[in-house]
Amino acid sequence: MTHNPMEENHERILSIYPNSYGFGFALMQGALTVIDKGVVRITPMSNTESIIEIKKLIKKYDPERVILEDFKGNSSFKCARVKQLIRSISAYLKMNEINYSLYSREQIRIVFDIWNAKTRYEIAEVIVRNIPKLRMLFFEKPKYPRTETYHFGLFDAVSLCICHYYLST
Template sequence: MNDEKMISIYPNTLGFGYVVLNDKGEILDYGMVSIRPVSNNKCLDRIHEIVLYYQPKILILEDYKKSNKSERIRKLIKNICDYGQDSIRLFKYSREQIRNTFEVFGARNKYEVSKRISEAYPQLKSKLPDKRKAWEPENYYQGIFDAMALVLTHHYLND
């Protein structure tokens, strides 16, 4: 793959989670970027900084057209798609594609998906969210695992 870096970005209500990997599938960087007050322009500025620093050749996002996310997050995903279309190959995957990919490995919910990811990438174990109750808010670090789930779905569907 010629040292093709890839970045997966997963916008959420807090800002966005991201993961940057090299062509061998090794994590180069990951994190949650919290933007307060939440602003798509501020999110795009931070994404632009990360993309300029790592210069990935592949961008992976959730398919906003098939998403049940808020209008703000769908617009942000669309803006990220528009931002990268000239210089970065773009791949989008739906929640259904992610779910179907991880069901093959016995993971049926976000917690099980996150657990499988932390087993494959031990450096993420310290960020693994506890299993949450239906009434509890999503863990701050869940966006990292959602971004990584997009990466693994990409590899599963394209290898």
């Protein structure tokens, strides 16, 4: 990633990306600075347990803004459980007057189109090339489309952060 305006926004943001394992998250300050990241596995899967863990992260990091996926776009393949979880997170943020933003898969693809990255895997490749700290977490390309590997949620969370930094400047 070459120098661009998105690097000038240094708002500390927490991105949360629910998936089939639980959720991936990234705490970033600037488009290329990952402060913390991870995948929280929830077993057995429970939105109630996910919300408890997400509230802990928000309390721990006290971000200036939380970023979530806007699942209403055409490219979103979220199941009903994950859609409800995102609605619940949004309601919690609103009720607690925590700034948040929603970005669709289409918006992420538009941002990463600059680097000719269209698929989730290609987007993860761009992220790894530009944020060396994440290189050790990279994974082989899934054999089947829409296959969820463990660390995909983390890279999806980082892509949401980058999308925010790019589109909010």
